[in-house]
Amino acid sequence: MLQPVIGLEVHAQLLTRTKIFCGCSTAFGAPPNTQVCPVCLGLPGALPALNRAVVELAVRAGKAFACRIAGRSVWSRKNYFYPDLPKGYQITQFDLPICAGGAVDVPGLRKVQLTRIHLEEDAGKSVHAEGGSEVDLNRSGVPLIEIVGEPVLRSSEEASEYLKALRLALVYLGVNDGNLEEGSFRCDANVSVHEPSAKLGTRVELKNINSFRFVRQAIDYEIARQVAALGRGERIIQETRLYDHEKNETRAMRSKEEANDYRYFPEPDLPPLVVSPAWIDAVQVPRLPNEITAGLLAAGVAPADARTIVGDPRLAALHARLGDPRRAAHFIVGELSRALNDREVNLDALAFEPAQVAEAWALQDAGTISSTGLKEVLAELIRTGKPPAQTVLERGLAQVQDLAALDAVVDAVLARYPSEAGKYQAGKKTLLGFLVGAAMKELKGKGNPSALNALFRARLGG
Amino acid sequence: MVSGLGEVAAGLSKGALQPSELLEACLTRIAALDDKLHAFLRLTERTARAAAKAADLRRAARQPLSAIDGVPIALKDNFCMEGVETTCGSRILQGYVPPYDATAVARLEAAGAVIVGKLNMDEFAMGSSTENSAFGPTRNPWDLSRTPGGSSGGSAAAVAAGLVPGALGTDTGGSIRQPASLCGCVGLKPTYGRVSRYGVIAFASSLDQVGPLAPDVQGVALLLQSIAGQDERDQTSSARPVPSYGELLEKSVRGLTIGVPKELFAEGLDGQVERAVRAAMARLEEDGCTLKPISLPNAPHAIAAYYLVATAEASSNLARYDGVRFGHRAQADSLLEMYQATRAEGFGAEVKRRIMLGTYALSAGYYDAYYLRAQKVRTLIRRDFEQAFAAGVDAVVSPTCPTTAFRLGEKSGEPLAMYLSDVYTVPANLAGLPGISVPCGFDQGGLPIGVQLVGRPFDEGTLLRLARAAERGREQRTPEGF
Amino acid sequence: MAIDRAQVRHVARLARLRLSAAEEELYAAQLGAVLGYLERLAAVDVSSVEPLSFAGDEGSSLREDVARSGLSREQALAAAPQHDAQAFVVPRIIE
Ligand SMILES: [Mg+2]
Ligand SMILES: [Zn+2]
Secondary structure (H helix, E strand, C coil): CCEEEEEEEEEEECCCCECCCCCCECCCCCCCCCCECCCCCCCCCCCCCCEHHHHHHHHHHHHHCCCEECCEECEEEEECCCCCCCCCEEEEECCCCCEECCEEECCCCCEEEEEEEEEEECCCEEEECCCCEEEECCCCCCEEEEEEECCCECCHHHHHHHHHHHHHHHHHHCCCCCCCCCCCEEEEEEEEEECCCCCCCCCEEEEEECCHHHHHHHHHHHHHHHHHHHHCCCCCCCCEEEEECCCCEEEECHHHCCCCCCCCEECCCCCCEECCHHHHHHCCCCCCHHHHHHHHHHCCCCHHHHHHHHCCHHHHHHHHHHCCHHHHHHHHHHHHHHHHHCCCCCHHHCCCCHHHHHHHHHHHHCCCCCHHHHHHHHHHHHHHCCCHHHHHHHHCCCCECCHHHHHHHHHHHHHHCHHHHHHHHCCCCCHHHHHHHHHHHHCCCCECHHHHHHHHHHHHCC | CCCCHHHHHHHHHHCCCCHHHHHHHHHHHHHHHHHHHCCEEEECHHHHHHHHHHHHHHHHCCCCCCCCCCCEEEEECCECECCECCCCCCHHHCCCCCCCCCHHHHHHHHCCCEEEEEECCCHHHCCCCCCCCCCCCCCECCECCECCCCCCHHHHHHHHCCCCCCEEEEECCCCCHHHHHHHCCEEEECCCCCECCCCECCCCCCCCEEEEEECCHHHHHHHHHHHECCECCECCCCCCCCCCHHHHHCCCCCCCEEEEEHHHHCCCCCHHHHHHHHHHHHHHHHCCCEEEEECCCCHHHHHHHHHHHHHHHHHHHHHHCCCCCCCCCCCCCCHHHHHHHHHHHHCCHHHHHHHHHHHHHHCCCCCHHHHHHHHHHHHHHHHHHHHHHHCCCCEEEEECCCCCCCECCCCCCCHHHHHHCCCCCHHHHHHCCCEEEEEEEECCCCCEEEEEEEECCCCHHHHHHHHHHHHHCCCCCCCCCC | CCCCHHHHHHHHHHCCCCCCHHHHHHHHHHHHHHHHHHHHHHHCCCCCCCCCCCCCCCCCCCECCCCCCCECHHHHHHCCCCECCCCEEECCCCC
C-alpha cells in the first residue's frame, strides 16, 4: 500500500506598514505601480535597507512555535530571471535562516515539526494578455516569512488541518492577516508516495494553491497521479507542477525545462542580521489559539462553543472583553451568531461595546428584566448599539417590582381560581406553575417569576 | 590653471575667487581641451551655472555651506543624479535618466559643490584602462597615446589635466588609485562602509567603494569630509563618527611605522617605478617614520580571489539589465529571446566575459571550489594585514601599479594581462581597508608614478597625513598642453 | 582548465546572454585561460578558515517601519522601453 508523504511550504506576508527593504506601502489593492521606489523597482544603484518590524514579527513567530532564533542570520541572493523579479534575484535567507526547528500544534492531530522559518521579499505580479504581459511591482519587496514544514503529513486532510492551524496561529500572533484571496497566505506542497518499508519517493512540488479546498484537491489529485504512474511501472520525475483548479489537475510547468540553478550566494548589500538576546527576550508573544481554547474549557465553556469562538480571533477578542466566560460564550454562539448569520451586522464593525452586554446582564441579575426581556435587549443592542436601559424603558420591558402590586395580583388570581388553590394546598404542588403563569398573564409578562413564586407559597402555606 | 583643490577652497574663502568665475574657467578649459582627452561624457552646464550663482551669493555673504562651497566637481558616470543621463559607460544604459540622486551626490550638493558633468569610465567599472567604455576611450593627458588607467579613467584624466579641481570615482579593485597613479593625481579609496554606495551603480557590492580624486591630498581630504558617514539607505555604511580630516592632515608623521611588504616589491615591478616609490619612502623616513619589513604572504593570491568574488557579484548585480524597466531592449518575440538579445546587444565584450566567469563560479558544482574558496582566501588576506597592524604598523606602503601608463590597445584582447595590473591595489579591496595613491615621481618618458599607502580600517586620517608628507617632497610638473 | 563550448553555452543561457558562434569560441578560450590562472587558489590551505563575505561593520541600525513617498507611476514607467498606462509590458510570459 503506497503511503503519501506531504510537506508544506507556506509564504505568509508580514503585517508591516512598509516593504521589507524600502519605505513603500504594503497596502493591498492600490492601482498598479503606484507603491514603488528605486529600491523595489531594482533601479541601478539602489540598495536594500532592512525594516526592523520585519525582524520583530519573524522573531515573534519563531518564539511562538518554539524555534531556535539565530542571533546572527545571513541574507542570500537567489538568482533567476523573471519580469516580475526586478533585480534578477530574490533576497532571501538560505544557509543561516532567522529561525530553525520548532513545531506547530494542530488540534486533533499532533505537533507538526518545522524545518525553518526564513525571511524573504515577495516578487511583483504579472498579468498575461494577448499582446504581452503587464508587470505590476506594487508587491515587489513585500515582506514574507517562509515557513517550511517537515514532510510528516500523511493525507490531504492532515495537510489542510495543519494549514488551518498555522494560519490561525499567525493571525493570533498579529504576524499575518490570514487572507488567502489577497495572496497574503500562500502554500506550495511537496508530495511523494512510497511503500512505508522503503525510503521516501521522488517528490513533486505543487505551486499556486490558494484555498484550503484546493490544497486538498491538488494533493489528492497528485497522490492519485503518482500512484497510477507507479502502477504503470513509470518513474516519478522531480519537477514543479502547477495546480489548475478549474480543471482540477496538476501539470508540469513549461518554464522549468532548465534545471534550477539559483546560484545562491551571500547578499553583499546587507550586513548579517544580528538579533541580540535582549531583543529576542523583549519580543512579546500573544496567546496562541490552543492556549486560549484550554482557558475556555477550564472556565466551563462547552468544547463546541470554544471551537467556534477561537476559530475567529475577532470572536475570541470579544469574548475576552465580555467577562463571565460561560455567559459570554452563550451570548456569542447564541444571539450574536444568529445576528451574524442573518447578516444583520458585520463582525468587523460591531455597533456595541462589551460593557453594554454586561449592563444587560446586570439588569437581568437585578430582576429588572426577565430572560425573555434580556434576549430582546441584547438583540437590539447587537443591531443598533442602543443602551440596554433605554431599550427596557422604550419597550416597557421592566418587570413589576412593587410587592404590593404583585400581592394584589396574587389576590385576584387566588380569587379567580379557588379550586386550583385548594388542590395545591391538598398537595398538588405542580399547580404552583399554573398560578404563577396566570399572574404573569395578568402582568403582561413583566412580573418577576421568583417573587411571584414566593408570594403564592407564602399565601398557600408552602 | 587649477592648482590644488585646497588652494581653490582657500581662494574662495578669501573672496579672491568667485564660484561662477571658477566654473566658467573650468567650462572654458573643458571646451578647449577635452576633445583631446574625452574625459567627459556630458556636461551639466545649466544646473552647474545655477548652483554656482547660488554659491556666489553665499560666498559674498560669507555664509558658505562648507569649505567646498562653490567648488566645481565632476562625477564618474556611475553616480545617479536625478534628471541627468547616467550610463555607467554602457550602451545598455544609453539615454537612461535616473529619478533620484546618489547619497554622495546629494551630500556634495548639500556642501555647496557645483556638479559640472559626468566622466568616462570602463563599462560598469570593469577594466583598468577606460578602453571598455561604450563611448570610446579616454586618453592620458601625459601622453595621448596612452590610457589614463581605469576604471575611473575619466575622473583621473580630468583632474590631472586641470579641467576640474576634484572628482568622484569608485574603486572595486583599484579603480581610483590606479588611474590616479597613471595620471599623476591623488586618489583615495576609503574603508569599506565609510562612504554610502546608495545610488552608485554597482559592480561588485562587497568591494565597491566611493572615493575622491584631486590634484592634492588636501583636496581629497576636503571631498572625503563632505561625503563620508552613515547613510540609512545603505546599511553597509558604518555608524562610526567621521573625524575632521583637515585637522588630522596637519599632524606630523613623526613616529609612524610603515610596513614594507616584500610580496609587493616582487616580480613584475618596473625598475623605474620601484626607484620612485623607494625615494618617496626615504622621504617619509626623513620625516621621522620608521620603515619596517613585513610579509603579506597571501597577497599573491589576491588577484585570483578578486576576480572570482568580483565577477560572481557582478553577474548577479547586472541581472537587472533585462530590458524591462529601463535601458536598452532588443526587439524579440519571446521573453527569453528578448532577455538574451537585449543583454547581448547592450553589454560590451569585457562585461560579458565577466558575467560569464561570475555565473560559472557560482553555478551548481563549482561554488565551493571557486567562490567559497575565494572568500576564504579573502579572510587570509585580511588576516595578513591585521597581523601587520597588530605588530605596530600604521600603514603599508607599495607601488600603486607595477608600471606607468600603458598604450591604448596594448592589453586589450589579453584579459589576464589587464587583470594583473591590479596586483597591488586589489588586496585593500578584499580586506575592506582604506588605500591612497599619491604621485611620487616620473619615469624617463615623463609618465607619472604613484605610491600607495594602505591603512587600518577607518584610519583615513593617518593615510592622509602620510600622503601629505609624501606629496611635499615630490617633483611638480604639469602635462604638456594642459 | 579547459572549458568547452557546451559549457560556455550553458553558462550563457543561465546568464541570459546570446553569444555568436565566434563569441562562444573566444569565450571558451579566454575563460579557460583565466580559470587556469584561478586554479592557483586550489593550492591555498583554507581548512578551518571562515569565508569573508562582508568586509564592513556588523549590527548596523535598521530602518523603522515608517512609510516614505516613492516614485509616481509616471516616474516609475518613464524609462521603460515598453509600457502602457499602468504597467511595464514584456513579451507574453508562458508558464
Ligand atoms: Mg521562498
Ligand atoms: Zn519601494
